[in-house]
Amino acid sequence: MSRYNKAKNIFIDSIDIDEYIELDSAEYSYNLIYDSVSRPLKMILLFGRPGTGKSILLNRIYQNLKYQKEIHYFDAPSLDQREFFRKFFKVVTLKDLPKNTEVNFTTLIDYCKSIQGKREVIILLDEAQMYDSNMLEKIRVLSDTRAIKFVISMHKTDNEELIAKEHFKTRIWETIELVNVNKEELKRYIHKKLLKHNLFDIADTIKSKHINLIYNLTKGNFRECNKMMFKTFEIYEYYDLDKKYKINDKKFSKKFIEMAAIRLGYIK
């Protein structure tokens, strides 16, 4: 496997905690969530544009607290209410729901009230904008039992922000917004990712001018940046196999970045 193939795979968009890169802005958000989870709050809202690192942040919280607290991570949204409550039932009662049965919501509320003060269950809900208003209403009612604490992650769009505020405005105790990173952090992010996999030589060739170009194309969005770097190294990989003379090992290619941007539709 060529080093460019290795570099390419580093930038596959995933929420793998091993691939988590500690950045100042992400660290600040992490600490906020960590403190909020420790306090007796009903709900914590985490929102931001897609690709700002919400999912990996939730995953990191889960990984770090899963042995300390009764915390559960719902990474994929359950569009079907029955599916959601089946999962919820299991994490709350620690038992599987019998087949061909469904959860009685009133009974579930009563159960949650019964465990109040005895247990503190934390549910991390990713992609919460996918839930309908009825589901969100039931989540609100569950949080009112004070036995269940929800950390809800949502995309920041005008509509979704409105929903979040309308449904949870009285119950949200902490709101954390994630934003795109600046150039400096983007540079650190790319370099750290490569250095983590011992690709020092490649990291060394990526200079500020390349970062500026990547930043202008991706606006500091992690997901876009990952896509861009993945595509760039894919092009590198192609030339490394077929036309090695076109690659200068000592100089990172702006041309390949631009080609990747054309391929991804950032440049038309």
Add this chain to the structure above:
Amino acid sequence: MNSMKELEKKWFRYKLKQSIPWFILIFYLILIGLYINYKIIVDKFIINQYNQLSKEYFTQKDISLEIHPKISTIIDENKSNILIIKDFNKTIIDINTSNDIFEINDTLYEENISEPFFSEISPVIDIQVPKVKTQDEILEEEIEKRHEKHYIYIKKSSKEYKDVEKRFSLSQDPEDALFLARIYYEKKKYKKAEEWAFIANELNDDLEESWLIYAKAKNARGQKVKAIHILKSYLKKTNSLRARKLLEEFRRN
């Protein structure tokens, strides 16, 4: 493989599109550069042409005055009253090169020291003395004014001289005019006589009788002064005895 080639083509198109503003900018800069360069060349050319022309036309010459002969005679007569400036050219050069006086001796001034600012101007001296006209001159002028007329008046006065007048209109014979002047004078038609005498004189001013009839007709019409001057001017020309006698006669009367 093919997709990568296609991607490269797209990238080339993108770079070309991106570099168009730079090409335009470079093109304009080249144009501006060429314009400035051209202007400098043209300016140099004009300056050279000017310098050449100024060398041709403004060559250094000694300043000398050509004195009109009339003035020279006056100068000779009044030498004691004329102030003569010696070493005129030397004085000018001394003043121009004196750095003590002109501390700001700029380059333009220095450049032009070698090439004179002025060319020689030959003096044109024309002294016009207003003339006081004498009576003779006034008379002469009048005659000259009349002489300026290049046409002849022909007037048919009466039936008996009709034939002569008719003939004169065709022949323009001064003798015919003189005949008519004589006849009109005898008939005491002095104005007519004066006119025909004048016509005869116009055609031939050597006809003495035309002068005399003209003077007599003038005298007869009470213009004695004019008549005397006519005779005087004729006498200057011919010194005629008849004219002198007539003049004396006019004076006596």
